[in-house]
Amino acid sequence: MSRFSTEPDLFRQEIASYISDNCSAELRGIPAGRREVCWGGKRFRFSSDAQRDWMNAAAAVGLTAPRWPEAYGGAGLSREQEKIFREEMRKAKAPSPLESFGLWMLGPALLAFGTEEQKTHFLPQITRGEIRWCQGYSEPGAGSDLASVQTRAEDKGDHWLVNGSKIWTSYANHADWIFALVRTDREAPKHKGISFMLIDMESEGVSTKPIKLISGMSPFCETFFDNVKVPKSYGEGISSIVGEQNRGWDVAKHLLTHERTMIGGGGGGGILGGRSLGDFLNSLEDGVMDDPVIRSEAMELEIDSLAMAMTMERYGDMAKAGGVGNASAMLKYYGTELNKRRYELLMSAGGAYATEWDGPFGSTAPEWLRTKANSIEGGTSEVMLDIISKRVLELPSK
Amino acid sequence: MTTLMLTEDETMLRDAARGFLDGAAPVRNLRENRDQGRAFDTGLWKEMAQMGWAGVLVSEDNGGSDMGHRAAGILAEEMGQTLVASPFISSAVIAATALRNAASDRLAGIADGSLLYALAVDEGAKHGPAKTAMSAEKSGNAFRLSGRKTFVADGASADRVLVLARTAGSAGETEGLTLFDLDASRAGISRSAKNTVDSRDFAQIDFDGVEATGDDVVGEVDGGHAAIARALNAGQAALSAELTGLSAGAFAMTAGYLKERRQFDRIIGTFQALQHRAAHMWSEIEVTASAIANAGRVLDEKPDESELAVSIAKARATKTAKLVVSEGVQMHGGIGMTDEFDMGFYMKRARVGAEWLGDYGYHAARVARARGF
Incomplete structure (x- = not known):
């Protein structure tokens, strides 16, 4: 039984009053681009007491993960209820109570591939904002060719001994745990010897180094594993590997497809307010x-953006009705290229003003530079076009 | 609003249409029409009417199937796939929409396919109803129409013509226009067929002191812009759907060629330079298809707010078709340039479709207005 009423109108009232009772007025009404994001985690510094209270209040009733089952810390909402919840959040101009790679990436992976014990152990820590996760996929030698990961985990009986390095680990310097692709079988073909491993960042031998980008920001790190001992089990039924050993590529692929479906037409820049x-x-x-x-x-961009928004809607419905498979590569390709165009236009419109790091055009310049990564991260545009041509159009490889 | 995904009924309609047209109207029919100098195949149109296509927007009371604009778009899309020439957009979409609320026995004729309509709006190289200069002089309850209409789709074969003329004001103003519904054989009307690149029926129609009365007026006198606005939106949406079907048809032909043509001892579809261009084209078609579905949905559910949705669809469809037919010829190489091969037909229809009922710039400007530019 859900904490909330199943009757839509009653549900809407309950949600609306929960938001107005628990999300302080000082958090509301700030435009989406200027809100302080609540990331949670052991080392997170809340921007205000109000931000912390809102996260805790939402977590208490599962609203940090509205669609996840209640048993795992979610609110167990139906698709229709989630829609109402989002509508009421928009109406109240309330910020999201919690954002994290745990919610976006690890959670969906555990829900699809985890054991019952892994789910009950890890998921509530995510929904309560206690543990902040980061993603360890790419390596200096494994970018677009992700499956050639070299970070290796040797079987040492009761633990794995992990050595190697990861790159582009988002906010790894703020994260508590990392979910990483590691090679557990060096003899197997490259896609077959990879495992999806959960590692405590406080383990001895883990270190991180932020990478400064052309935008001046450092959202990414290099993460090093130097003889890191990772227990094979964190408790009864709680393996440190998600899914089967050596089948981590399946988990990674599932998540990448999921990630691509989530990438939108782009917000349009904080400067628009x-x-x-x-x-x-x-x-x-x-x-x-x-x-x-x-x-x-500008007119052409507007037409394409509006058509892309309709495409996101159509593909969203298709995904719910049974999936879009590899066609999601199109959303990633088109959405990110569109976002780059949008920022090129904003820079052009701002002229000299937009060339300042923090002038009359605010943070448009660093945002513009940041968008250049959109078509690289999560699979480059070229990889997306490869996926479309080979898997969707079935053009021959030889 | 309802989903942009095809519903079960819509999928059935599409499959039925595709099945029928693949058998009854492959692209070689267009070639035969052209070679025999006819704009469309009347037997085929009769069959389409019997399936309820001609009455897709006519109420059941008037003998139609009343399936709505989304369904009209699906049919138009399928016709675009194999370049089916028919009076569908002029009669079944534009005239049916313009006359829907006019108590008209003509609707039954539209629905059974026996009565063909054409819409005469443009007077120059570019679409723009407000630019109408052709005069309809008032005297009492009568009007005298004089002037020239160009680029009238299905104008040479139509039985009746919806014509927009100026009863007040001057060219450039949306006020002062009146829509007339006239028999094409009325005294003073002369038609000359134009030889357009898509081998279809486009005509110039001259009106030389044509007499009309209040009975011939659709909607209000001086309110012709409003009387035709919804019908134009409906026609633009259906044409966008046709162009998107055309894009899909041309793309399928090109993708098929990439999978079989060998050069340098390799199937050319293995070349990444071609693969990525094909994948890009497919992406453009997918995004455009969403805009088409949305235009049909808005016309069905919020017709008074359809202008933005329709113009996004027409702009996208025009641009996508242009890309796909250009790449289609290029990727086919020399054979794509030959008359014997069908790709050229796609290219020529895409160009005519790009101009008819408003080009990219016309619709981009409408989007800009609606979006506060």
């Missing part, structure tokens, strides 16, 4: 919108 692109561009001085080239690019 909730305004439409048209309203924003019209508000600019120097007759930016009188420039026929900028105007024409």
